[in-house]
Amino acid sequence: MKILWFVSSLEQKGGGERFVLETVQSIRADGHDVKIVCDRMHADASFDGRYDLSDVLCTHQELSPKAGYLKKALNKLWGMTSLFRIILSQKPELLICQSEFDAIKLYLISRFLKFRYRVFVFGQMYQFKTDITRYSSVFRQHLEKIIASRPGYKETVMMPPPKLGPLVRWTNELVSRLKFRAIWNADRVFTVSRQVQWEVSLIYQRADARVCRAAFDVSYIDHDAISSPRQVGSPLQLLSVNRLVGKKRIDLMISAFEMCTLDAYLTIIGTGPEECRLKALASQSSKKDRITFLGAVSDELLLNQLKMADCLISLDIGDYDITVVEALGKGVRVVVASDFDTSEFENGFSGLVSVPPEIKALATAIDNIPCMPAPSQSNIDVLNGLTWQTLARSCVAA
Incomplete structure (x- = not known):
């Protein structure tokens, strides 16, 4: 099977990077044709040369960490054109990504190119202070229940929710609706824990999400x-x-x-x-x-x-x-x-x-x-x- 694995960032020696590189390596060993596509790449993600990044397809979408919410959203939307061309030329049978925001890109492009995509929810919006989609009207109804389920969420989620300016609030509502539709329309949804599996069943109405995680080679x-x-x-x-x-x-x-x-x-x-x-x-x-x-x-x-x-x-x-x-x-x-x-x-x-x-x-x-x-x-x-x-x-x- 021809597969593309899309990840926004492949820039450091981290758990997310190791996750995609090791999984792709194992999928290839099973006889599939797999390529990684990313928006940003750095040599550090090779883990001191352990992984060969020479065949990674990069769209080179640079983004300043100081950019505002609206600018980030527009940058990601504009960057879809390069990803669209890669998918069009590669003609994969399946696409996989490992974030809800990356799933938005695959969802929108799939409306035109008609392909299947699967999503790993590798980390959840409640773990990161910068993710404000949890405060949108799309996800707000489950906020208190999810915060109460894990002690650490009280450190990362602001309650009551912060007041957002009109432009940011409108953008956040749009992004949140796209996130919901992207996960709802995915061929399959995977999580790396039962906690996030439960969260995904609540906020995305995907009771069929599966726990699928790993950490090492069998040897x-x-x-x-x-x-x-x-x-x-x-x-x-x-x-x-x-x-x-x-x-x-x-x-x-x-x-x-x-x-x-x-x-x-x-x-x-x-x-x-x-x-x-x-x-x-x-x-x-x-x-x-x-x-x-x-x-x-x-x-x-x-x-x-x-x-x-x-x-x-x-x-x-x-x-x-x-x-x-x-x-x-x-x-x-x-x-x-x-x-x-x-x-x-x-x-x-x-x-x-x-x-x-x-x-x-x-x-x-x-x-x-x-x-x-x-x-x-x-x-x-x-x-x-x-x-x-x-x-x-x-x-x-x-």
């Missing part, structure tokens, strides 16, 4: 480390792997680390706009000599850090974090915020603990890591269902 799973986990060391080695942005709550992690009583070290991997602020916060800590920022690292160094870690900590407001599942695949214990969808990791799954995103609760959880149930052989069946190969077969199935 990545370390059966020995999971079946015979090593004891927690002393001092305890804690690891965080995240982009340094507000929704990852690294500041909360640093504060909780300072409060914990266990002999421990914290290593933070990642870069981002909050890097300077977080380093300043760490420098004021009484445990500043035990907190290390490594910045961006290669996959090889990341794997070495995972092997040395006693526990990975993730406090992302999001419902799913690829790094969490990668750590579990290597037999590493993991502490996550209660925002993370743990529904798949129940019924005998061990080595994963969920805590409220609060300083005291996390500090207590860190102190209790030596008593935490270790990973076990029973984890393997769940992890086998989270491979790129499994996801690839699911998203292109008839």
